[in-house]
Amino acid sequence: MLPISATAGGLLDPDLPYQVHPLSWRTGSEIMGLDLRSSDQLADATIASLWQLLGERGILLFRGQHLDHDQHLAFTRRFGPLAKTGLLGRHAPPGYPDIFTVTNIKKDGQRSETENAAQQWHSDQSFLPVPARASLLRCVHTPQFGGDTMFANMYQAYEAMSDGLKATLDPLRALHTLFSTRSQRLSGRKAFSSVSPEELERMKGFAHPVIRTHSDTGKKTLYVSEQMVDHFDGWSVEDSAPLLEYLFALSVHPAHTYRHRWQPGDIIFWDNRCTMHYAPIDYDFDGMDSPANHRLMYRSTLA
Numbered sequence: 001m002l003p004i005s006a007t008a009g010g011l012l013d014p015d016l017p018y019q020v021h022p023l024s025w026r027t028g029s030e031i032m033g034l035d036l037r038s039s040d041q042l043a044d045a046t047i048a049s050l051w052q053l054l055g056e057r058g059i060l061l062f063r064g065q066h067l068d069h070d071q072h073l074a075f076t077r078r079f080g081p082l083a084k085t086g087l088l089g090r091h092a093p094p095g096y097p098d099i100f101t102v103t104n105i106k107k108d109g110q111r112s113e114t115e116n117a118a119q120q121w122h123s124d125q126s127f128l129p130v131p132a133r134a135s136l137l138r139c140v141h142t143p144q145f146g147g148d149t150m151f152a153n154m155y156q157a158y159e160a161m162s163d164g165l166k167a168t169l170d171p172l173r174a175l176h177t178l179f180s181t182r183s184q185r186l187s188g189r190k191a192f193s194s195v196s197p198e199e200l201e202r203m204k205g206f207a208h209p210v211i212r213t214h215s216d217t218g219k220k221t222l223y224v225s226e227q228m229v230d231h232f233d234g235w236s237v238e239d240s241a242p243l244l245e246y247l248f249a250l251s252v253h254p255a256h257t258y259r260h261r262w263q264p265g266d267i268i269f270w271d272n273r274c275t276m277h278y279a280p281i282d283y284d285f286d287g288m289d290s291p292a293n294h295r296l297m298y299r300s301t302l303a
């Protein structure tokens, strides 16, 4: 495994067909020199090295990749099987049940259910017993100002805690649910218009360990998020709240984050095991009927 300092500095194997530039000290690397439209041409060793780097750096950025849905899914599948999207394809473009649309563009005059899908920090699908391993978000349209996505490095959140706090959290589990008491209190969380019994079963939630070990890097991470976590298992919501609030704040300390300004053609591949993400509504939300303020992104998700 390459140490962080080596990967951050871009000192990868010179035989690999791409260059690496860090996006920040600890989080994110930009990958240059690959054409993802023909991902079937990439060697297995290239894919394996990208996967390793993703686990270390949390996110990988690829610019200038104007992919269609098939090319997007083909690249994603090089890393493993796809996950079902969070709510069973309800935000899928026609014919692509494995793609999740994130947009503020109205459909049939109705506001988009995903216009504020990421207005709270989260790790994708953490409400499921087996959450999504990683996600790939592709930018098609970005508003004239803003529309950014922020990422938090959960290795850093873990490392920032004292040994006493780490030991206290180690045996705990926390309930992740799409309807956490906190996310309902936070502004902007939209109700889903109609939910099938199968979707309701998926959204019910699951208690995950608060401290997890990343399955590739072997490093520990903090695994709680403001969007999904309701309470510690066996604790009341009230008892849990002060410590959870502390952990939410610690995990998204500015020193642990990277903020991405999107350009059409950008793809960000993020690892849900060691990062969280958040999309501040930092554009003209009231004026979103104007095409200049449209935001359109497509996500594929790894099981």
Ligand SMILES: O=C(O)CCC(=O)C(=O)O
Binding pocket: 102, 117, 118, 124, 135, 137, 148, 149, 277, 278, 279, 297, 299
């Ligand atoms: O809108 C964004 O930038 C992120 C959306 C999101 O949370 C996701 O696609 O998983």
Ligand SMILES: [Fe+2]
Binding pocket: 118, 122, 123, 124, 277
């Ligand atoms: Fe997300």
